[in-house]
Amino acid sequence: MSGSPSNRRRFLRDALAMSSAFALPLQRLTALTSTDAAWRGSGKSILILGGTGFIGPHIVREAVARGHTVTIFTRGRRDADIPSSVERLVGDRNGKLDALAGRTWDAVIDDSATNPEWVRQSAALLDGKVGQYLFTSSTGVYYPYLHKGLKESDAVHTNARDPKDPSESYGTQKAQGEAIVQRVFGARGVVVRPTYIVGPGDTSDRFTYWPFRLARGGDVLAPGKPNDPVQFIDVRDLARFVVHLVETNASGIFNAVGPRQPMTVKPFLDIAQKAVGRNVRYVWFDDDAWFIKNGIDGIVPWILARGNDLGHTSIVTSRSYAAGLTLRPVADTLHDTLAWFTGLPAERQAAGKWVLKPEQEQALLAQIAGKSPPGSD
Numbered sequence: 001m002s003g004s005p006s007n008r009r010r011f012l013r014d015a016l017a018m019s020s021a022f023a024l025p026l027q028r029l030t031a032l033t034s035t036d037a038a039w040r041g042s043g044k045s046i047l048i049l050g051g052t053g054f055i056g057p058h059i060v061r062e063a064v065a066r067g068h069t070v071t072i073f074t075r076g077r078r079d080a081d082i083p084s085s086v087e088r089l090v091g092d093r094n095g096k097l098d099a100l101a102g103r104t105w106d107a108v109i110d111d112s113a114t115n116p117e118w119v120r121q122s123a124a125l126l127d128g129k130v131g132q133y134l135f136t137s138s139t140g141v142y143y144p145y146l147h148k149g150l151k152e153s154d155a156v157h158t159n160a161r162d163p164k165d166p167s168e169s170y171g172t173q174k175a176q177g178e179a180i181v182q183r184v185f186g187a188r189g190v191v192v193r194p195t196y197i198v199g200p201g202d203t204s205d206r207f208t209y210w211p212f213r214l215a216r217g218g219d220v221l222a223p224g225k226p227n228d229p230v231q232f233i234d235v236r237d238l239a240r241f242v243v244h245l246v247e248t249n250a251s252g253i254f255n256a257v258g259p260r261q262p263m264t265v266k267p268f269l270d271i272a273q274k275a276v277g278r279n280v281r282y283v284w285f286d287d288d289a290w291f292i293k294n295g296i297d298g299i300v301p302w303i304l305a306r307g308n309d310l311g312h313t314s315i316v317t318s319r320s321y322a323a324g325l326t327l328r329p330v331a332d333t334l335h336d337t338l339a340w341f342t343g344l345p346a347e348r349q350a351a352g353k354w355v356l357k358p359e360q361e362q363a364l365l366a367q368i369a370g371k372s373p374p375g376s377d
Helices: 003-013 057-065 117-125 166-188 211-213 234-247 265-276 288-293 318-323 330-342 346-350 360-369
Strands: 045-049 069-074 087-090 104-111 130-136 191-193 220-224 229-234 250-256 258-263 280-285
Touching: 057 069, 069 117, 087 220, 104 117, 104 220, 117 166, 130 166, 130 211, 130 234, 191 234, 211 265, 211 330, 220 265, 220 288, 220 360, 229 234, 234 250, 234 318, 258 265, 265 330, 265 346, 288 360, 346 360
Parallel strands: 045 069, 045 104, 069 087, 104 130, 130 191, 191 250, 220 280
Antiparallel strands: 229 258
16 A cells, blocks of 8 residues: 555554455456466465455455465454355464464465554465465555656665654554564565555445545546656456466565556546546646645645655656556456445445545535635635
8 A cells, every 4th residue: 555645644544444445347357467377387386474354355366266275364243255165264463373284385475464463474484384474564664755757666664764754654564564574585586566555345435436536526626747657456456366376486575556557637538537447527626735735645646746756757667567467458447446335235335434525626626617716715
């Protein structure tokens, strides 16, 4: 997870409120890459630390569908739409790992650690018991993103300089987790750094804002400048890539970022409009001061690419593409996210955690239209 400060605070606060993930109809699935289709090895035994939140169920279903035997380790507090063949172990990352003792697996996918102490405990217990340890990290390890074109070899931040900045705290904790995995497992350690993770099942409502808002039609506030860069990754593409890295015994660090070709906010919004199938009129507004004043420094995947977020949406990910990362069309992600969200109960839809509230948008659109000067109280 990465994001502008207010969005990251919202995400971190809501991270425990994950819903059951959404299973796509078969006809909506993207075809496997040639490398995936060529997978002929016998199924691996995979332990997933997590598995019932947002990302986990997608990884579980992907792994099972590709012939692997999956065990999940959770606190047992929520259910998820995962195959019945999955073994479920119950415990707690915070010192209650007894259910893992004496067991061996071909690989472990650590999908739930935000605290480096959790990683330290699981790595110590599983050292010598698993062939590969894959840690799901975040591009947040680069925060502050002080320059563009950040790549895997660039230095990350393991010590927070500003303890009051939750974005920095999150990033440094992930970076510390990476360091533990690399130190304990060496070449058998894998680190995946996704950017904004979006798609069906995402309870943060960050990216979901766009297809849901466009479905209402009318004038739509378009934030920032048309050439502001955007980056994100569909959770299903991330899950497929993670399983692929396990299958191929990969090693090292991979930024998991899309789209493959650089994209700016205007093409993204044009694709979004077509995917939703509604006629809208975009009204562009790029008053940075207004966004900051109102706590709206990002409407994912758009963010204010300045200051600590200058290079946030310009991450280099060529190493991942060379290793087999493939991405479905952006239109599919938008379409499927809207289909998932509109299938939720009406009260859940009404309680959307939108960073830009409808009343704020309407008031600002009225100001832009000349009823009052932008930024006035």
